[in-house]
Amino acid sequence: MKAPVLINWSFCIIGIMKGDGVWSLCECSLNWINENLEKGSTILEFGSGYGTMDLTENYTVYSVEHDRGFVGLDPKSNYIYAPLQSNLWYNQERVFKDLPEEYDLMIIDGPNGNRNNILLYADRLNWDIPVIVDDVHWQTGTKMAKYIEKKFNKELSIAECKNGTKSFGILI
Numbered sequence: 001m002k003a004p005v006l007i008n009w010s011f012c013i014i015g016i017m018k019g020d021g022v023w024s025l026c027e028c029s030l031n032w033i034n035e036n037l038e039k040g041s042t043i044l045e046f047g048s049g050y051g052t053m054d055l056t057e058n059y060t061v062y063s064v065e066h067d068r069g070f071v072g073l074d075p076k077s078n079y080i081y082a083p084l085q086s087n088l089w090y091n092q093e094r095v096f097k098d099l100p101e102e103y104d105l106m107i108i109d110g111p112n113g114n115r116n117n118i119l120l121y122a123d124r125l126n127w128d129i130p131v132i133v134d135d136v137h138w139q140t141g142t143k144m145a146k147y148i149e150k151k152f153n154k155e156l157s158i159a160e161c162k163n164g165t166k167s168f169g170i171l172i
Contacts, residue, residue, distance in 0.1 A: 025051035025109065025134055026161040029168045034058065036130065037105055044103040046090070046118060047110015047134075052077050062100050064090055066111050089117035096124055108144070109134040116144050119151075127152040133169040145169035 030051065037043070039058045048063035048070050055061045056076035063070075063077045071079045080098045082090035090111065106129060108115055115133075118125075133145040136158055149156040154171040161167065 024049055025054075025107070025132075026166050026168065028159055028161050029132060029134065030054050032159065032170060033105065033132070041104035042100055042102065043105045043107060044099065045107040045109060046115070047108075047112070048073065048077065048079070049109075051109075060100075062098075062103065064095055064110070066090055084111060084114070087117055087120065088114040089120065092121055092124075096121075102126075103129065105130050105132065107132045107134065116140060119144070119147065122151070127154070131171040133171065135166070136169040137165070137167040141169070145171065 033043075033055070037059065040060070042060045042062070043055055044062045044064070045052065045055070046064045048065045050073070052061060052063055052074045056074050061074075061077045062080060063074075064080045064082055065071050066082055066084045068081065071081045078098075078100075080095060082092075082094040085091050088111065103126065106125065106127075108118060108131065127148070131148060131154070133141055133148065135141045136145050137160075142158075145156055145158070148154060148171055152171070157170045157172075158167055159170065
């Protein structure tokens, strides 16, 4: 049986200190990461932003990003600039050329509206680690998280931020 997912609900509020709270990872997801991932671990995030700044305080972060406005936002992150392709997912040649060989957590938070297309390249990613799917309060996010749960034999837990307007999935 898989280990239970630890969520400290007392910290679950929308937004983060450095982010705008609407598009950033909520504080609850950042707390889950800090409670369940060793400092110094490597995180691969698809989609970056203000939450990246919180992640780089304790972790090595590789940020796949299509929007030049976010590339370099946090100088401590390792950005992989990958414009969108015709299938509206990141340019796979750029993504897979610069990915770290090993990573301890994957966060799926981009590209906006086209996150499901990551599944077209699922065989090129490591799914034997925890995965966070942000924004599962949207139907497409929930469907994707449930698909990942079944395809990769993971256990899905959905955590809602305190005010209930934002949620994320944790797949272990």
